[in-house]
Amino acid sequence: MNGIRRLAHDLNISIGTVSRALNGKPDVSDETRKRVLEAAAAIGYVPNQAGRSLRQGKTGVIGFMMQSGSEITGDGDVFFMSVFDGVQTVCARHQLDLVVLLCSSEEDPDAYLQRVVARGFVDGLIISATKRHDHRIQFLAERNIPFIALGRSLTEAGHPWLDLDFEGMAQTGVDRLVQKGHRRIGVFAPIDDINLGFVFVDSYRAALERHGIAFDPDLVFRAYPNDRGGHEIGERVAAMPEDKRPTGFVLTNEMLTVGLYRGLYDCGIKPGADIAIIGRHSTNSQYLNPKLTCFYLSLRDLGIELAEGLLATMPAYAAHYPHGVIRRVVPLTLIEGGSDQPAKG
Amino acid sequence: MNGIRRLAHDLNISIGTVSRALNGKPDVSDETRKRVLEAAAAIGYVPNQAGRSLRQGKTGVIGFMMQSGSEITGDGDVFFMSVFDGVQTVCARHQLDLVVLLCSSEEDPDAYLQRVVARGFVDGLIISATKRHDHRIQFLAERNIPFIALGRSLTEAGHPWLDLDFEGMAQTGVDRLVQKGHRRIGVFAPIDDINLGFVFVDSYRAALERHGIAFDPDLVFRAYPNDRGGHEIGERVAAMPEDKRPTGFVLTNEMLTVGLYRGLYDCGIKPGADIAIIGRHSTNSQYLNPKLTCFYLSLRDLGIELAEGLLATMPAYAAHYPHGVIRRVVPLTLIEGGSDQPAKG
Numbered sequence: 162m163n164g165i166r167r168l169a170h171d172l173n174i175s176i177g178t179v180s181r182a183l184n185g186k187p188d189v190s191d192e193t194r195k196r197v198l199e200a201a202a203a204i205g206y207v208p209n210q211a212g213r214s215l216r217q218g219k220t221g222v223i224g225f226m227m228q229s230g231s232e233i234t235g236d237g238d239v240f241f242m243s244v245f246d247g248v249q250t251v252c253a254r255h256q257l258d259l260v261v262l263l264c265s266s267e268e269d270p271d272a273y274l275q276r277v278v279a280r281g282f283v284d285g286l287i288i289s290a291t292k293r294h295d296h297r298i299q300f301l302a303e304r305n306i307p308f309i310a311l312g313r314s315l316t317e318a319g320h321p322w323l324d325l326d327f328e329g330m331a332q333t334g335v336d337r338l339v340q341k342g343h344r345r346i347g348v349f350a351p352i353d354d355i356n357l358g359f360v361f362v363d364s365y366r367a368a369l370e371r372h373g374i375a376f377d378p379d380l381v382f383r384a385y386p387n388d389r390g391g392h393e394i395g396e397r398v399a400a401m402p403e404d405k406r407p408t409g410f411v412l413t414n415e416m417l418t419v420g421l422y423r424g425l426y427d428c429g430i431k432p433g434a435d436i437a438i439i440g441r442h443s444t445n446s447q448y449l450n451p452k453l454t455c456f457y458l459s460l461r462d463l464g465i466e467l468a469e470g471l472l473a474t475m476p477a478y479a480a481h482y483p484h485g486v487i488r489r490v491v492p493l494t495l496i497e498g499g500s501d502q503p504a505k506g
Numbered sequence: 507m508n509g510i511r512r513l514a515h516d517l518n519i520s521i522g523t524v525s526r527a528l529n530g531k532p533d534v535s536d537e538t539r540k541r542v543l544e545a546a547a548a549i550g551y552v553p554n555q556a557g558r559s560l561r562q563g564k565t566g567v568i569g570f571m572m573q574s575g576s577e578i579t580g581d582g583d584v585f586f587m588s589v590f591d592g593v594q595t596v597c598a599r600h601q602l603d604l605v606v607l608l609c610s611s612e613e614d615p616d617a618y619l620q621r622v623v624a625r626g627f628v629d630g631l632i633i634s635a636t637k638r639h640d641h642r643i644q645f646l647a648e649r650n651i652p653f654i655a656l657g658r659s660l661t662e663a664g665h666p667w668l669d670l671d672f673e674g675m676a677q678t679g680v681d682r683l684v685q686k687g688h689r690r691i692g693v694f695a696p697i698d699d700i701n702l703g704f705v706f707v708d709s710y711r712a713a714l715e716r717h718g719i720a721f722d723p724d725l726v727f728r729a730y731p732n733d734r735g736g737h738e739i740g741e742r743v744a745a746m747p748e749d750k751r752p753t754g755f756v757l758t759n760e761m762l763t764v765g766l767y768r769g770l771y772d773c774g775i776k777p778g779a780d781i782a783i784i785g786r787h788s789t790n791s792q793y794l795n796p797k798l799t800c801f802y803l804s805l806r807d808l809g810i811e812l813a814e815g816l817l818a819t820m821p822a823y824a825a826h827y828p829h830g831v832i833r834r835v836v837p838l839t840l841i842e843g844g845s846d847q848p849a850k851g
Contacts, residue, residue, distance in 0.1 A: 220625060220627065221625060222625060222627065224605075229587065229590055229591060229594065230591060230594075242574065245574055245608055246574060246575060246610075249574065249575075249608060249610050253610065253612075253613075258607070258618075258621065258622070258625070259608055260569075260605040260606065260607055260608070261605065261606035261608060262603070262605055263590055263594060263604055263605070263606060265591075265594050265598065267598075268598075273603075276603065277603070280565060280566060280567060280603070280627070282565065282567065282625070282627035388789050388792070388793070416789070419790070419793050420793070422793065423792070423793045426795075444733050444761070445764070445790055445793075447733070447768070448733070448764050448765070448767065448768045450771075450795065
């Protein structure tokens, strides 16, 4: 007797019910599902997933595609682990497993994604680090593969997405520093074509204009989005003539902020006092001295919303998440620290 | 004409050669493989992985199982991203993809692993956070599933493993602090049954004995291995009578060290000067003030060795890695910082 037949026999329920319970279908009572899963565990029954995937196109696995590699590790790791925590909370409700698909920064993300899809082991995908024009969005939409993007893009497929409110961070950050007497406000921009860089710099520019401050391209610091990039910015600032230096920074990257603190310290410039800094909250930024004035959002809640937004587009789970296609900019809250002192003189 | 037939026809080579090239078999020349992969990309050919998996038991995916969840995130994220970088370097040589299997701290790792294996989408596994007695080792060995463990265990299956030299860190750390006049040396121990906690505390105890210092259980601080855990230890130390406090710490966890620095600062105790600290190198610890005296190893190299050790046990790749079963403790190098000042008075 194979596994499913034996379970049906032992539990005195139909083979179809056993199969639906094992496959996480919604039309099985929680009690029955529990009995089936316990009995399956007791006899050591493990469904053959490769066969199941071919028959049903269902693997029970959600993939989260993120960039990896030493250049962006600093950024990736402090941010994503908390987001994963939220995604997993939702996955656990449906016996789904989350796997993280690491696309090396040396690889073409489009080719990588095609390979992931070809391997056929994920039912749905969360993609991140969206580019200004992102072929992955078209690729997935054309194949009707359920997905949600963390990050906006000019590529439009009516797909669900969530993104941080980079406009709000730019506006609030600039407003706050201008109120404190700062006129030369620096920002960081990534060196690649990730969309958030464009959104943030555009909003920064608009915020300056509202205050009648001319945009100075020398105050847009391009670097790798990690601690070394921040350290380099600190050195570049120290090398500028004093009257050309920014007197304040608005930054959206956590590890870069940590590196900038150290870079400034190493060059004899006191972060917070000599150069004001407004950044983004993270475990690391909490331990900076002086404490960072920063924008906060719950990354775990972001992960929960991402997962729910993905499941809402998957027929097997949509009934649980009837809110339809999510497309939302998530606001952040400013937490006051000691790192954004008024401009001197 | 299906994909493989068409590629063979277009390139004027045999169907078998096309198939072996696409499947990453070693008996195809690099030049031929390159031609096949380019032609496959040009016609948009993607092999059906679910079908291939059933036929060959090969998915082209290596899984890295790690714990996740807010309790251990602080630890996991700073360490693992660099290790992944090394693993991916090796995977890329063989057109293998690395996926990270996140086992929530609320889940039973044994049940999680059984589900991963049942889903059948990985060809080989790297497991981490090995426990003193670890059922996963038996489970995988009994099923002949290729795997390597990051971390030792009392569970023995003749399997390959790599581990950090926790004995060496305990000995060198204690020796160094004793030479600087410290007698009350504190350590951190995890609250769960992860193996490294036992190895480290045993070696710490042995090192104290060699110096004729009695072991004091009050100086073994149990906490979650993250920044909050470190902050709590700082508060606990501050609450101790001054003559009972440790005058120095040897720590093996990066984020915990960052939290301890802040915890001590917040209680008016200067890390480095009032209480000496020797820790483990990480991106975060580089930015501590005073700079951390710490043990360093290349996590990327560790990832490379892990991946090579895994592939050495997989018949399809073993010819490339003829070193057999790896079982090795990886030594660390001490980097001098300013955080381990001599004991006062």
